[in-house]
Amino acid sequence: MPVKRVVEEVKPKYIQIAERDADRIGKKIWMNEGSGKIKNLTVWNRGENFASLGIGHFIWYPAGKEKSFKETFPELIVFLQEQGVDIPTWLQKTPPWKSYTAFKRDEQSADMKELRTMLVNTIPEQVQFIIRRLEQALPKMLESLPTEAQRTLVREQFYRVAQQSAGVYALIDYVNFKGEGTSPRERYQGQGWGLLQVLENMRGSDNVMAEFAQSAEFVLKRRIKNAPPARNESRWLPGWKNRIKTYTAQL
Structure with missing residues (x-):
């Protein structure tokens, strides 16, 4: 995997990887986070107050919830828009689910299937987003x-x-x-x-x-x-x- 080596300091975009490598890394992260299963791209774990979405289980809090952990899904959406990805309008707002129960009830809805399809189709972009976090x-x-x-x-x-x-x-x-x-x-x-x-x-x-x-x-x-x-x-x-x-x- 080609990596532009660091000399003295970390500069923006110092990590350069080919799309095929990004896809391979993304699938490995997806395996780590969700066993490589499409259904595990959209998860709300029992006992938590947020949804975990994408290969990296990026966190998305409902409005008004205390944010004990860093929220990353809205940042991912902005990044995907910058990459030219067509984002469904409902994903550019606050989450439609207020609780674990509401999320589970909505798992097989058209919107949720649309979200999973988008996430499957943007694995390299999600890796680049994670790389940006690393940078x-x-x-x-x-x-x-x-x-x-x-x-x-x-x-x-x-x-x-x-x-x-x-x-x-x-x-x-x-x-x-x-x-x-x-x-x-x-x-x-x-x-x-x-x-x-x-x-x-x-x-x-x-x-x-x-x-x-x-x-x-x-x-x-x-x-x-x-x-x-x-x-x-x-x-x-x-x-x-x-x-x-x-x-x-x-x-």
């Missing part, structure tokens, strides 16, 4: 750190991962999976679980991707330990670990 992630992560030593560590680990054969996939998948790690709202007991925290926990072993995967697992286990017991986040750990294993496999 914006490093500057945001560095700005959030108080010392030069911390910034140097995170910068070096980011570059080390990005230069591995599966590194770009791992970075964009994780930043889509658990975010940049810079939002103060995305914390349990003061500790985050995003890409920033994964890179901070790395120390520079020779096996870069194995270390990245081990660090990701550590951060996610810590999240589960710190989470409110009522959320029962340990139920997600087996799936999270399976996802992390893909970071050490050939793309």
Whole structure:
């Protein structure tokens, strides 16, 4: 997969990938998020107050709901419009579902089928959207750190991962999976679980991707330990670990 290498700083659009590679990465992310099933492109998980849409399960909150996690689906819609994708009018407004029950009731509606068709047909564009998030992630992560030593560590680990054969996939998948790690709202007991925290926990072993995967697992286990017991986040750990294993496999 062709990658324009980073020299000193992350510049806009420094990651360049062919459409066929974007399609392959997208299908791998889709497998991670939704087992590669079309029905899993439109999901509302029980116990959550938002819909999860697309290969990256981009979050879409109904109007008036507290946004504990970063909302990304409206940003995806704007990005797809910029790419010339014809977006149904109803997707340019607030979600038509106010609850899990309303969403489930609407799953087989014409609008929902239209949404799934659009999402199936825009896999490479969704990957490019995730790449844009990655391109914006490093500057945001560095700005959030108080010392030069911390910034140097995170910068070096980011570059080390990005230069591995599966590194770009791992970075964009994780930043889509658990975010940049810079939002103060995305914390349990003061500790985050995003890409920033994964890179901070790395120390520079020779096996870069194995270390990245081990660090990701550590951060996610810590999240589960710190989470409110009522959320029962340990139920997600087996799936999270399976996802992390893909970071050490050939793309």
